[in-house]
Amino acid sequence: MVKGRHDRHGDTALDRLAREVARGMYGQGGPSFSRRGLLRTAGVGTMALSSGGLLAACGTSGTKQSAEECVSKDLSTTEKKLTWSNWPLYIDEKGKSLPTLEAFESQTGIDVTYNTDVNDNSQFFAKVRNQLGACEPTERDIVVLTDWMAARMIGLGWIQELDMKAMPNVEANLVDTLREPEWDPGRKYSVPWQSGLTGIAYNSKFTGEVSSFEELVTRADLKGKISMLTEMGDTMGFMLKLTGADPSDFSDDEWGAALARLEEIVASGQVRRFTGNDYTGALNKGDIVACEAWSGDVIAMQYDNPDIKFVTPEEGLALWSDNMMVPNKADHLGNAQELINYYYDPEVAAKVSAWVNYICPVQGTEDAMAEVDESLVGNPLIFPTSTDLETTFAFKNLDSKVREGYEKEFNQVIGA
Template identity: 45%
Template sequence: MERHHRPDGLTRPQREAMLRSLTSGRGALTRRSMLRTAGAFALGTAGAGVVAGCGGPSGGQSASSDIEDFSGDEKTVRFSNWLGYIDVSEDKKSHPTLDTFRRRTGIKVEYTEDINSNLEFYEKIKPRLHGGRGTGRDLICLTDWMAARFVRNGWVQKLNVSNLPNAYANLSAQFRGLDWDPARIYSYAWTGIFAVIAYNEKATDGRKVDSMEQLLEDSRLKGRVGLLTEMRDTVGMTLLDMSQRPEQFTTDDYDAAIARLQRTVDRGQVRRFTGNDYIDDLKKGKIAACLAWAGDLVQLQADNPEIKFAIPDAGYMTSTDNLMIPNRARHKQNAERLIDYFYEPKVAARLAAWINYVCPVDGVREELEQIDPDLADNPLILPDEEMTEKSHTFRSLSQDEETAYEQKFSRLIGA
C-alpha cells in the first residue's frame, strides 16, 4: 500500500482512524520508551579490522553499484535513527558507542534522530527515492513492513558480506530467514520488538492474564482491555489464538480475525486501541490487561512490581527495526563497518542496556551481566530457547493486500 494515497471508500472518521493506525503504535513508533541508565563501561578498541573473505551469503552491490563510494576519502557516515534509540553519555551530549567507533576507525558518525514514524520518514525522503537521487543518508533504520517496501521497490543496496564478519556470525537465529530478506543481504536487525501480554496484578485482583482469549472474552476485564493500533501485532496475536500462523494466513483467515475483534469491540470489552500510550493507563489500573511491547515492560516492571507480562501458549508476535543502506549512499563501506561494529557483543550489550529492546546479537549475555545482571536474565531482552520457539512474524503483504488489510483494520479501530 502506498500510504500517501487517500484510501478509497472510507468516511472521514475512518480515514482519520486509519491514519492513526499508520502513524501511532509500535509499527510507527511515535515515541520510544524511557531509557534505563546502565553503568558506564569502557568499550574495547581491539578487533577493529575488517575480515575479508568471510563465508556467508553472496555480497556484491545493488543496481546503484555504479555510484562512487567516497568512504576511503571521506571519513564519515550519516545515520538516521529513531529518537532515544541509542546510548547517551552522562552529560547527554554524546553517544559513547559512536564516540568509540570514531576513535577506533577515524570515521565520524553524523547521527540524526529524525525518524519519528516509518510513514513520516518515508514521506520525507519519497521525492528523492522516486527520483533516483540520494537521500543524504548512508544508514537508516526501518521497521519490517516499511523495510520490505524499500527492498521490493529497489531503494536499498545489497550489503557486502566481507565488510560484515561480526554481523554475519553473530546475528541470532530468531532474526534470520525473513520472508522479505531471507539471506539478510539488504538489512541487519537493530533491535527486536516483541508484542506480548501485560497486566496490572492489582487491577486484575491477582489473576494472571496470559492469553488473547482472556483479553477478548473474559467479562471480568470488560472495558479495561487495551489492544495495539499496530495491525500486525493485534491481528497477529488474534490469529495465533485462533490456531492460525501469521506467517502463512489467507485473506479468509484475516477476515475471521477482524470479525472476532469486531465482536469484542462491540461488546465493550476494549477500553481503547493504543500506541505506547497504554503505559500510563496500565500503571494506574485503568487498563487492567493489554497487548504491550517488551521494550516498555522492562522499564515499567522496574518502576512498578505489580506490572506483569505473559507469553501466551499460542505464541507471540515479533518484528524488527532494521539497518539498511539506501541507494546512492555516499559512504557505503563506512556504513557497513558501523553495522558490523554494533554486532560486537560488548557494543551490543551497551546498546541493549540502554534501550531495553530485544538484542539480536548472540554472545552478549556475559557482557550484559557486567552492566546489569538483571537485564542479562530478562527474557524480554535476551529470550531463552523456550520463548524463542513461541515467536512468530507477520508475513509480508503485497501492495494490494496491504491496502485492503489496513482499510479493514482502520474501520475496526475507528468503530
C-alpha cells in the same frame, strides 16, 4: 562529532512526561521508556496522522529500481563520514552524549551525523520515496526500519547489497533466528538493529494472571479494562491466531474472519481503547488492568512497579525487528558497514541493550552484559532462549495495495 541527536518530532505531553519521569528515576544513562512505543504514540497512537494521511503514505507504491539501473558509488576511502537515520531513544545516551557512537568516531575517524528522524515507518517512506524512486540521493547512509517496511523497500530495489565479509562481527554473531527472514534471505540487504516481542502485560495489583489473548478479549472481569494496540500487524496477528489462521500466511477470507472477530470484540465493550505506548501510564495506575504490550515497555515499567507482569500468551508472541539498511545513492557504504560491524561487537551491543531494553540480535552479549548491568543478565525479554522463541510468529509480508486496503479496514474497526 555526533550531530542531530535530540530531534524529538511528534512528542505528546505524555511522552515528554514519561521521559522526564524515566530520567528522574534512573538518571541520564539509565533505562528508558520504550523508543518504539513512544514513536507509535507520536505517529499512529495519538492520531497525529489521520488514517487518511497514513493510508496516503502507505498507498504510494513507488518506482522500482535495480542495481544495474541505479548505480551507487562508494567514497568511503576518501570521505570519512556517514549519516544515520534512526528512531529517537534507540541508542545508549548519557546526558547529551551518545557514548558508543562517540567511541566509534574516536576509533575509526569516521564523523557520524546521527539523526532521529524515523518517527514512523510510513512517514519516513513518504520522506524518501520520491528520491529513491527516481534514483536520487536521500543524504542518508544508514536507515533503520521495521521488517515490513524493510521488505517493501528491498522489493522496490531501493537498497544497496551489503558485503558480509566486510562485517565479520555480523557474520559471526548475528543470532541464528534472525539470519534468514523470508523477505531478505541470507541478509543480503539488511542487518537487525534491535528486536522485540508483543504479548500481554497485566497489573497484578488489580487482576490475576491473563494467560491468553482469548482471555484478554473475553473475560467478564476485564470488560472495559483492557487496551489493544493501534499497530495492525500486532493486533491482527493475534486476531488471526484466535480464528485459526497463520499470521504469516493467510488468505483474504481468513483476514475477513479475523477482522469480524475484532469487530465483535469492539462492539462488546471489552476494549477500553486502542493505544500506542500510552498504555503504560494507564496500566501503572490501574485505569486498565491488562493489555497488549511491547516487551521493552514492560521491562522499563518493572523498574518502578514490580506489579507489572509480562505474559507469553498461549497463542504465542509476535516477533519483530528494526533493521539497518543502506539506501541507493548513499556514498558511504564502506563506512556504514564498518559501523554495523562495530555494533555487532558483544561488548558494544551490551551497552546499547542495557539502555533500550529490547531483544539483542548479537550473540555473546549476555556474557558481556554482566559488566554493564548484571540485573539484566538472564532477562528473557532481552535474551530469549531458543525455547522462548519457539512460539513466536511474524505478520505476513503484504503487497502495498493489499496493505493499504487492510489498513483502511482495520482503522475503521478501531475508530482511527
